[in-house]
Amino acid sequence: MSGIQYPSLKEGAAIGVTAPSSGVEGNLHHLLERARERLNASGFQVRYGDTAWTQNKAKSAPAAKRAQEFNAMIQDAGVDLIIPPWGGELLIEMVEQVEWDNLPCKWVLGYSDLSVLLLAITLKTGIATAHGSNLVDLRGETLDETTAMWRSVLSAGAGTSVVQHSSRLYQKAWQFDHPNVFNLTEPTFWRTMMPDGAPAVGGQVRFQGRLLGGCIDVIRHLIGTPYGDVKRFTDAFIPGEQVLWYLENCELNTADVRRSLVQMKLAGWFENCSGLLFGRSPANRPVENYTIEDVFRDLAQELGLPVVYDIDCGHVPPQITFINGAYAEVEVDVEAGRGTVTQHFS
Incomplete structure (x- = not known):
């Protein structure tokens, strides 16, 4: 517990x-x-x-x-x-x-x-x-x-659990007078980069851990402050458990995403990590042919962990409700591009 x-x-x-x-x-x-x-x-x-x-x-x-x-x-x-x-x-x-x-x-x-x-x-x-x-x-x-x-x-x-599934459609462009707020037009497809840096090509990818995360543009600025002490949190509240990070990018180009992830790694945020989830992004602009897929490949290889991206999180709606601190089990059907997140409030 x-x-x-x-x-x-x-x-x-x-x-x-x-x-x-x-x-x-x-x-x-x-x-x-x-x-x-x-x-x-x-x-x-x-x-x-x-x-x-x-x-x-x-x-x-x-x-x-x-x-x-x-x-x-x-x-x-x-x-x-x-x-x-x-x-x-x-x-x-x-x-x-x-x-x-x-x-x-x-x-x-x-x-x-x-x-x-x-x-x-x-x-x-x-x-x-x-x-x-x-x-x-x-x-x-x-x-x-x-x-x-x-x-x-x-x-x-x-003491309960809740299951959420990947969306069927996501929003590519805002239509501000839409009666249901979101203009969902594009098929959702979750993608997976394996620990060896190769894209997953079939089967199921599963991992689990305690959820932590948010918008990478801003939460990176908590590093080194009393408000971003991940080690203290894990020692005090979830000793011996792994962390499952979910992140999303609002405005950063790929080089800035890479710098931010390296800083998180150097700060120890990815110690005892089981995997990473990344939301769809309106940004992710390549820098000298360095694409966001390259960023995820480098991260997966360095950490030896699966990286799932284009998930329902962040500034390209809709988004799953992720609970910081909850124990989550993530399962991705690679061929179908479908994902399931089960969160346990334990």
């Missing part, structure tokens, strides 16, 4: 919306209103903080105000979980002002820049956090099967 603490989403839960990274500009406030309408109609109560409605100089508010509102909201007994409106750029400014000794066991859900806060919470406290849809992604008239799983995953609770 690990030392991970798992929150559980209850019927009629109150969702607190605060913006520890970016808030929403005035001309997009209708997105917040639509999300509130949809979530209220689904039985939730949505409570907005002031920072959700403001945005200036690449942030919703100064770091002190963002931290104060987050601390107050997560400690409020009348708020059951936190879902920020979306990611942004400068969440890392407020991390040191989080009241780490007073964090209750509540879900925080999001991705992109929010993954800095999610990963830091789990690494420092052992409280599970949820990497998945942001609030504005939940405003659609209906949700696709992959996105809709956020509710089932967060409702599961300690």
Whole structure:
């Protein structure tokens, strides 16, 4: 039994919306209103903080105000979980002002820049956090099967398991007036690079471990800080267990992805690792013919581990809800390009 603490989403839960990274500009406030309408109609109560409605100089508010509102909201007994409106750029400014000794066991859900806060919470406290849809992604008239799983995953609770499957289709281009938010048009296909650096050509690939991860652009900046101490986390909360990393790239070219992964390796983040998952990316621009497949080949060979990529995670929706701290079993049908992630809240 690990030392991970798992929150559980209850019927009629109150969702607190605060913006520890970016808030929403005035001309997009209708997105917040639509999300509130949809979530209220689904039985939730949505409570907005002031920072959700403001945005200036690449942030919703100064770091002190963002931290104060987050601390107050997560400690409020009348708020059951936190879902920020979306990611942004400068969440890392407020991390040191989080009241780490007073964090209750509540879900925080999001991705992109929010993954800095999610990963830091789990690494420092052992409280599970949820990497998945942001609030504005939940405003659609209906949700696709992959996105809709956020509710089932967060409702599961300690001692249970939940299974998620790769999507059928993913979104290549945004259609901002789409009634269901995501414009899913392209067939999903998970790909696997084997430990010898060769692409998998058939059969099943399986591995398991404790999930940790997020947006590589931003979580790399936790390395060397008190908020990115992976070794302390593994020793304190999952002693003797392996880590299964899931990562996704928002804006980095392939050389920057490579530099970031080497830094993670040198920092010990990949010690006792069982495998790596990488989300589809809108970036991954080659540098002098150095492609993202080359990056994954180099990583797989260096670590002697399987690397599965083009999975449902990150900035090319839809995405699986990954729980930092959960024990996960990943299975990929190589020929079909289909994947299954089973998460155990143990």
